[in-house]
Amino acid sequence: MTALALRSLRHRPTAVVATFAAVLLGTALMASFATLVESALGAHDDDRELLIVMGAVVGSWGALIVLFSVASTVGIVAEQRAREAALLRTIGATPRQARALIVYEALVVALLAAGVGALIASIAGGALFDALQRGDLITSASTYAGGPASLATAAGVVVLIGTVAAMISSRRATRAPAGISLRQVETPARRLRWWRILIGTLLIASGVTSAIITITVTGKADDAYAAMQTSGSASIVVGVGLATLAPVLLRLLATPLRPLLARSGAGLLAAENTTRRAHLLAGVLAPVIVLVSTAVGTLLMIGIDDRTLAAAGDPEDVGGTITMINSVVIGMICLFAAIMVVNAVVAVVTHRRAELARLWRIGATASQLRTSVVLEAAVVAVIGIVLGLLASTATAVPYSIVRHEGLVPNGQLWLLPVIALVAAMLTVGTAWGAQRRPAQ
Amino acid sequence: MIQDAPALVVEGLTKRHGSGAGAVDALVGIDLAFARGTFTAIMGPSGSGKSTFLSCVAGLDRPTSGRVLLDGTDVTHWDETARTRMRRERIGFVFQDFSLIPYLTAAENVALPARLAGRREEPETVRRVLARVGLEERAGHLPAALSGGQQQRVAIARALVTVPAVLLADEPTGALDSATAREVLRMLRAAVDDLRQTTVMVTHDPVAASYADTVVFLVDGRVAGRMVGPSADAVAAQLAHLDQLTGVAR
Numbered sequence: 026m027t028a029l030a031l032r033s034l035r036h037r038p039t040a041v042v043a044t045f046a047a048v049l050l051g052t053a054l055m056a057s058f059a060t061l062v063e064s065a066l067g068a069h070d071d072d073r074e075l076l077i078v079m080g081a082v083v084g085s086w087g088a089l090i091v092l093f094s095v096a097s098t099v100g101i102v103a104e105q106r107a108r109e110a111a112l113l114r115t116i117g118a119t120p121r122q123a124r125a126l127i128v129y130e131a132l133v134v135a136l137l138a139a140g141v142g143a144l145i146a147s148i149a150g151g152a153l154f155d156a157l158q159r160g161d162l163i164t165s166a167s168t169y170a171g172g173p174a175s176l177a178t179a180a181g182v183v184v185l186i187g188t189v190a191a192m193i194s195s196r197r198a199t200r201a202p203a204g205i206s207l208r209q210v211e212t213p214a215r216r217l218r219w220w221r222i223l224i225g226t227l228l229i230a231s232g233v234t235s236a237i238i239t240i241t242v243t244g245k246a247d248d249a250y251a252a253m254q255t256s257g258s259a260s261i262v263v264g265v266g267l268a269t270l271a272p273v274l275l276r277l278l279a280t281p282l283r284p285l286l287a288r289s290g291a292g293l294l295a296a297e298n299t300t301r302r303a304h305l306l307a308g309v310l311a312p313v314i315v316l317v318s319t320a321v322g323t324l325l326m327i328g329i330d331d332r333t334l335a336a337a338g339d340p341e342d343v344g345g346t347i348t349m350i351n352s353v354v355i356g357m358i359c360l361f362a363a364i365m366v367v368n369a370v371v372a373v374v375t376h377r378r379a380e381l382a383r384l385w386r387i388g389a390t391a392s393q394l395r396t397s398v399v400l401e402a403a404v405v406a407v408i409g410i411v412l413g414l415l416a417s418t419a420t421a422v423p424y425s426i427v428r429h430e431g432l433v434p435n436g437q438l439w440l441l442p443v444i445a446l447v448a449a450m451l452t453v454g455t456a457w458g459a460q461r462r463p464a465q
Numbered sequence: 466m467i468q469d470a471p472a473l474v475v476e477g478l479t480k481r482h483g484s485g486a487g488a489v490d491a492l493v494g495i496d497l498a499f500a501r502g503t504f505t506a507i508m509g510p511s512g513s514g515k516s517t518f519l520s521c522v523a524g525l526d527r528p529t530s531g532r533v534l535l536d537g538t539d540v541t542h543w544d545e546t547a548r549t550r551m552r553r554e555r556i557g558f559v560f561q562d563f564s565l566i567p568y569l570t571a572a573e574n575v576a577l578p579a580r581l582a583g584r585r586e587e588p589e590t591v592r593r594v595l596a597r598v599g600l601e602e603r604a605g606h607l608p609a610a611l612s613g614g615q616q617q618r619v620a621i622a623r624a625l626v627t628v629p630a631v632l633l634a635d636e637p638t639g640a641l642d643s644a645t646a647r648e649v650l651r652m653l654r655a656a657v658d659d660l661r662q663t664t665v666m667v668t669h670d671p672v673a674a675s676y677a678d679t680v681v682f683l684v685d686g687r688v689a690g691r692m693v694g695p696s697a698d699a700v701a702a703q704l705a706h707l708d709q710l711t712g713v714a715r
Binding site: 294384385393 | 573582607623
């Protein structure tokens, strides 16, 4: 099975690239912050707390997104293999062997990518430490001590998550009897599992709780940054929570759009696809929500902080540095979410090749198919942007209130249309590009 | 439309794959006419050009030379969009893999060609054509909830709903067990008898071919013979001796 897995990898470059990119970036991001925690152990007493907070708290924002996206990429890729798994089983592979193929593949790619990611982090971690030192957040008494321990731990966690995700998805791919899975070209829609609904609901609840705590408790603290610690991650947590529930939300929210779409043949296909196949397109919706919620929520928070820090009192005079680090982290996370959007769109459109060919055979023109794919992406983008903006309020509104700007921040509202436009162009543009590529 | 013209005529139909020394002739000057209301089976060994023939007629593939006349109109040189329109309005196609759209119900699958053409099929028409294939009770089911035979019957309903000039079937029973296959074949036969639906079916199964009025044998891209009023035994016997048939034809 290992040999077969390696051989099969060479024949599916798209899937390999998607998993590789997700794991590589994920490891690079997580391991960079992990090195700060390792450095904290030997650091000067004055610096220990900050390094741990930076590494653990800020790093865990990213970690949440990284793990989510690695899991979803590996999941998409593994699910696409359902048919091939069925084929292997008809020629005598046991379900366990067929699952092993999927898991080995994910493991091999994840190990390679995590290795490269850790290498990048070994440099990026040092650079991050330098930046902190130059910004006078860390005294010169401490030295960078990131090494194999923190790098390997972070890489290991990412690989582990990817492998577990592949295991869960592969189980799904081999659940039905072989003959049935082979005949069913379609991955059947299934109800969201109870644990997914639970996780999603808990994440949203915890994000909302952070928002409430920000207004009622930390916002009144003497430390100007206490509020940021509770509200900063709220939009990301709510965003990931909504993303976890993406299949349900897409079905629910795309339904009212049906009459609008169903006026043309291409629109009808898009309408049916977004509602009845929400379980597939949810793979695209999820990263769009996370991208928008993270970018809008956190950037608005940084803006509010900039405008009001003087009034709130900045005894340690670290505002500029914190803004800088926030921006870098958010930039990385957004880049990551953007890559996830592209990955997911390409995966979904590639997955639909056979169906598009079928539609063409029964009389859909090439331009109708193109319109249908693009409309679908547009529906998903719009819903993702709306949900993302909703999630972003979990950070922006409480922070705006505690910094006395009221319910709506005083500035930078231009961020909303700009980020919405970027998310929409990313989703629709990728769909446009993906459907243009000739079938293999 | 010329009323007396055969529903489908092909003249000197040739399809060559590739070029130069490696070129393969899939079809070599096929001349055939399919009269209105007839049921023709096209048979031949693998690689005889059966499927290529059907693809060229349906406009899925472009012939290298020759003509295809549908209802007396030459459609050979139509562009991609015109051929797609022809496919959804003038041709009904039934495929071995059913080719249903997985996220549309049986009724929606049947109404799809009309929707793609920018029309709305009358619900009554959809109901009637589904009833014809015995599936009016299943109109609201997704393909995944239907058996293979039922899926193929939905595909037949989808092919019939536009009242096409010709219904093309490519191994329609290839993925079905023999009992279900007979059911599907009876439905194709009924469409010919009741609706005068001109039907052309590619198959390698002598039993399936015996439902047709005429069997045309293809060998190496050429018409090697024909049989009127075929029985399954006679077709099977003929298939076993196709080499002799080619000898005669040449």
